[in-house]
């Protein structure tokens with residue numbers, strides 16, 4: 001630990017976002033960066049406490065106290081080396097991780113000013129790229145075994161990277177035209193610049209991983225006969241839909257239809273006027289109060305919407321830093337206000353959606369109803385009761401952001417391993433990375449056991 005008193009003398013300082021009037025007109029990353037002096041001061045606040053809950057809370061087991069100490073001392077190379085022992089792609093988590101570690105930080109318990117681990121992570125990684133500390137590994141010894149990975153999202157990439165470094169010949173099959181999964185075709189560019197994915201993929205290619213794009217694998221069984229093992233990292237392809245009257249109207253879309261198309265447009269892809277989904281000059285209604293909904297809000301603003309409303313069927317979460325239902329060091333399920341919410345949005349809770357209304361096949365509004373949740377006398381899930389009269393929210397574009405269905409998988413052959421969201425249901429990038437790494441170990445153990453038989 002560099003400075004034992006720093007947490008008493010230096011306050012938490014976040015780099016913050018670009019001003020709304022500036023950022024709202026482009027898709028550049030909204031988050032800013034601190035200068036090197038300020039970043040090192042922030043790192044100095046880490047107390048290296050006896051029981052580092054940050055380490056426990058991070059699904060990757062990131063050793064924040066160790067790399068924060070190296071960062072404070074200005075040893076960026078050591079900081080990156082420590083960081084990369086547990087996190088294969090910290091440039092992603094450093095930008096879009098909700099930072100489970102920071103909520104679990106002892107300083108969060110002490111005065112709600114936890115260390116800035118996520119931003120520190122991004123800063124360490126950018127410096128490592130800039131200074132050339134990250135170079136393709138040339139010392140990988142091949143073991144003569146091949147592994148197929150299906151899906152180039154974070155889980156597939158983490159598994160592919162680890163298996164490649166262990167000496168396997170790795171082929172990644174990806175149905176899209178580029179790698180990244182939801183990093184590329186879900187998360188908006190204003191949260192994650194896609195050039196960062198390209199930079200990492202170039203490195204993985206230089207280290208020997210083969211990527212085959214535009215290949216949608218229909219038969220896992222066939223691959224499992226061709227390769228020593230197969231990793232299925234295909235995510236959660238099915239979004240939860242809302243099959244109520246009017247669902248067929250033009251203007252009702254799943255959130256990812258908008259988000260993935262917008263990211264593709266920014267990558268240079270062209271869409272006909274009929275195909276293009278845009279919020280320009282429209283009143284937009286986002287159904288679903290989570291992070292995907294928030295990404296729709298930010299995207300709608302940048303496309304030039306007239307207004308955005310976000311509705312959620314569940315009650316408004318508690319406000320403030322602490323959640324009595326999920327106390328420290330657990331993740332608090334408190335009200336979250338994102339950079340997209342700050343850009344302007346009407347947010348409502350306890351609202352049920354009854355019907356999409358339209359004229360000449362086009363959406364004009366949505367009939368909704370305020371509801372309440374009452375305790376179930378028989379226990380279990382609370383009961384939804386209607387309150388007041390139904391009302392109509394004017395909207396020409398509706399985005400359904402209500403989560404994803406957990407995929408079901410058949411009984412695969414013994415050499416097939418499922419990881420990431422495909423195995424656990426929709427979650428977080430950091431959990432997908434962790435799952436990919438754990439799966440790589442299982443694959444390695446399995447192949448070694450078959451060789452030794």
Ligand SMILES: Cc1cc2nc3c(=O)[nH]c(=O)nc-3n(C[C@H](O)[C@H](O)[C@H](O)COP(=O)(O)OP(=O)(O)OC[C@H]3O[C@@H](n4cnc5c(N)ncnc54)[C@H](O)[C@@H]3O)c2cc1C
Pocket residue numbers: 096097098150151152153154155156173174175176179180181182183186187188191215216217218233234235236237259291292295419420421422426427428429430432
């Ligand atoms: C809009 C949105 C925003 C999000 N924002 C955040 C965030 O800010 N922070 C965060 O931590 N998490 C966020 N998440 C969640 C996070 O993106 C996912 O948990 C994570 O990407 C899951 O990784 P994965 O590799 O398991 O799956 P995915 O990222 O879904 O990747 C699966 C890949 O498999 C490919 N594939 C599927 N089927 C086949 C097939 N048959 N053949 C070949 N390829 C196939 C897909 O094309 C895709 O590239 C967000 C999710 C969404 C939808």
Ligand code: SF4
Pocket residue numbers: 057058059060061062064087093094097098099100101102117118121430
């Ligand atoms: S990956 Fe997320 S939880 Fe883990 S140390 Fe980084 S910011 Fe914290």
